[in-house]
Amino acid sequence: MKNLYNALQLKQLYQLKNLGYCYTDSEPFSYEEKHHLKLPNDLHQLKQQAQKCHLCSLSKSRNRTVFGEGSSHADIMFIGDMPMELENREGKIFLGRSGEMLTNMIEKVLELSREHIYITNLLKCHPLSSHTLEASIMHTCKAYLFKEIEMVQPKVIVTLGAMPYHYLTNDFREIQEIRGSVIQKGNYTIIPTYHPNFLLKNPSFKREVFVDLQRVKALV
Numbered sequence: 001m002k003n004l005y006n007a008l009q010l011k012q013l014y015q016l017k018n019l020g021y022c023y024t025d026s027e028p029f030s031y032e033e034k035h036h037l038k039l040p041n042d043l044h045q046l047k048q049q050a051q052k053c054h055l056c057s058l059s060k061s062r063n064r065t066v067f068g069e070g071s072s073h074a075d076i077m078f079i080g081d082m083p084m085e086l087e088n089r090e091g092k093i094f095l096g097r098s099g100e101m102l103t104n105m106i107e108k109v110l111e112l113s114r115e116h117i118y119i120t121n122l123l124k125c126h127p128l129s130s131h132t133l134e135a136s137i138m139h140t141c142k143a144y145l146f147k148e149i150e151m152v153q154p155k156v157i158v159t160l161g162a163m164p165y166h167y168l169t170n171d172f173r174e175i176q177e178i179r180g181s182v183i184q185k186g187n188y189t190i191i192p193t194y195h196p197n198f199l200l201k202n203p204s205f206k207r208e209v210f211v212d213l214q215r216v217k218a219l220v
């Protein structure tokens, strides 16, 4: 059993090494982690690299990799958790009812268009089931996300739902507890709020998201 555990740990370390990590750091946005990533310093090339990525098991379940979209100079970056079925088929981010909800949040509350924002996910590939996701998958894929953040340099990062906030900050508090807080991590300001999918099922929470986005608007 211990041998199996060691083999899995070794696999994880090799995956991270392939992405350019010299070692992993529990503190995101640390100087060392950011500067040892050897991913391309160009969003288009980074997208191409993600499209042919096989660093985790989701490469077997995806149809198409779903990379971030929007302005590479955006002041605001939205980060969701993972592509859904429709996005997996189309290869585009935040489509369907969830995408409409996000577009409404951007246009009606922030009074901007989607083209002015950068929108991405923690995971670039669609999992067959979100219940079987291993933490190692999130830790592997977040190297792409960190690189997107490094290149776009948004003034405010809005995390949608618990997962992107947890893996960006290593703060695993419940979303209800941290939602709407203004959290400073290194050079970045993060405001966690609810995911559009959650709002579709729980429309009474729209008021809280409205308040969170007003806070975002005041900061940019």
Ligand code: SF4
Pocket (backbone or CB within 6 Å): 050, 053, 054, 055, 056, 057, 058, 059, 065, 123, 124, 125, 140, 141
């Ligand atoms: S989820 Fe991320 S790490 Fe895994 S195959 Fe897709 S792009 Fe690569």
